[in-house]
Amino acid sequence: MIDLYTTPSPNTWKVSIMLEECGLPYRVLPVDIGKGEQFDPAFLAISPNGKVPAIVDHDGAGGPVAIFESGAILVHLAEKTGRFLPASGAARSDVLGWLFWQVGALGPSSGQAHHFLSAEGPGAALGATRFVRETERLYGVLDRRLADRDWIAGDYSIADIACWGWVWFNGRLVERFANLARWFAAMSARPAVARGREAGFAHITEAQRERLQGRWWSAAVLHEAMV
Structure with a gap:
């Protein structure tokens, strides 16, 4: 059994989608980041950076193993x-290269775009412009690929699996890239992707779901206006 510590977000969907694709048994343990539960000492013992997702694999070699960071x-x-993930060779290196491209580039830029689009005060507009443009550039990289x-x-x-949620996060911007849009549609049609996205939502209250989706879509509306 695998314990999945999560809250609904593109970053955590990577893990729940992977678990669904692999058919591994897991249980969802929600972490309410609005209440600061990610800083609870018991959680920090599993995820020292105080971030979700994190897992405890109770069937790990040598006993339970805690792992943090989505990649x-x-x-x-x-x-x-x-x-x-290929076992060796160039094919493995290729997968890992794109995985860490998502971790180091696509995810952070897309997340910052949403943050600044919904922020107010000095620097918000400048930050939004910078990160929306960078997200668009990264979408172009993926489209060419x-x-x-x-x-x-x-x-x-x-x-x-790593990239899907961060493409979902940016609404109509995807439509500007034909190859990316085709890939996104194929990903979204996979049953495990749909199940993985919903996994976290099933364990939060309706008020929490509305708060999360309200924050996402308020930024998405602004984003669409910019692009």
């Missing part, structure tokens, strides 16, 4: 199951 979790689950292939690194992989 590390995806690699762990891929190696555990032998799925969605997908010009001659169905999936980011050849076969369907943890690179696709």
Whole structure:
């Protein structure tokens, strides 16, 4: 059994989608970041950076193992199951390169775009412009990559799983990139993707869900106005 510490977000969906794709048994343990539960000492013992997602794999080699950071979790689950990550060679390096491109570039820029689009005060407009443009540039990188292939690194992989939520996060901007839009539609049609996205929502209150979606969509409306 795997314990998944999560709250609904593009970053945490990576892990729940992977768990669904692999058919691994897991239980969702919601972390209410609005109440600061990510800073509880018990959670910090699992995720020292105080961020979700994090997991505890109770079937790890040598006993339970705690893993934090979404990229590390995806690699762990891929190696555990032998799925969605080649075992060696150039194909493995390709998947890992795109995985860490998402972790280091696509996710942070997209998240900052949403933050500044919904922020107020000095610097908000400048920050929004900067990160929306950078997100658009990164979407162009991914669009060119997908010009001659169905999936980011050849076969369907943890690179696709990592990127999907951060493409979903930016609404109509996707429509400007034909290859990216095709890939996004194919990803969204996978049953495990839909189940993984909903996994966290099933364990929060309706008020929490409305608060999260309100924050996402208020930024999305502004984003669409800019692009």
